[in-house]
Amino acid sequence: MxxxxxxxxxxxxxxxxxxxxxxxxxxxxPNWKVRMVLARLMGAFLVVMAFSMWLVPGSAMATEVWPIKLAASLMFLLVGVSLLTVQLLxxxxxxxxxxxxxxxxxxxxxxxxxxxxxxxxxxxxxxxxxxxxxxxxxxxxxxxxxxxxxxxxxxxxxxxxxxxxxxxxxxx
Structure with missing residues (x-):
């Protein structure tokens, strides 16, 4: 050639x-998928708990308990929503x-x-x-x-x- x-x-x-x-x-x-699933499950659980605190009838309906219950439910809601929306970089x-x-x-x-x-x-x-x-x-x-x-x-x-x-x- x-x-x-x-x-x-x-x-x-x-x-x-x-x-x-x-x-x-x-x-x-690393195995981020498992971590994300666990974070989302925990977030969903906390959001449900924040609302169920008010739906479940209980003996602690006194006016002194309401601020504590309100603060706890807001904390559960905020932490739960943040776990649901977190994006790991x-x-x-x-x-x-x-x-x-x-x-x-x-x-x-x-x-x-x-x-x-x-x-x-x-x-x-x-x-x-x-x-x-x-x-x-x-x-x-x-x-x-x-x-x-x-x-x-x-x-x-x-x-x-x-x-x-x-x-x-x-x-x-």
Missing amino acids: TAMNTNAFEKSATSANYEKSVPVLITFA DARPDAYFDPIRREVRVLQKNENGRPQTVLRRSYDTLGGARFAEDQVELYDVDGSLLMKLPLQSADVSRALKGQLSGSVTIFA
Whole structure:
């Protein structure tokens, strides 16, 4: 083949590899869904309790008890509504593996909730990677551990291995 045909073939093979590979995003987030469900259940319970204090007939209907009952029901209502409407802003970083630029970026959310790049490393500057069952460890060129990332599934692990296999040494 001529140099021009070989170059065109390499470009089409490279673009085919980019079309097959997808960006991989690995999050460090703990199990926030369970925490949110528990917060919402507790909030709903407190709101119901704030109103049921007034609906349940009791012997404490004296005028001296009304301010205490009113303060308690308002406190239950305010805490319950705040638990129902709370949105947890996760400040943990995300690792984004970009197959086009062939780099890993660590993104941290700022005070407005927008991601900002705090670390950017090219695949060529990584020393190696070690894949375990549920995590990947990325090493620097001097052999020190750069980052340890949890993997959500075997599909994420395969996609990440596919991206890194061309330019990063994968340790057994």
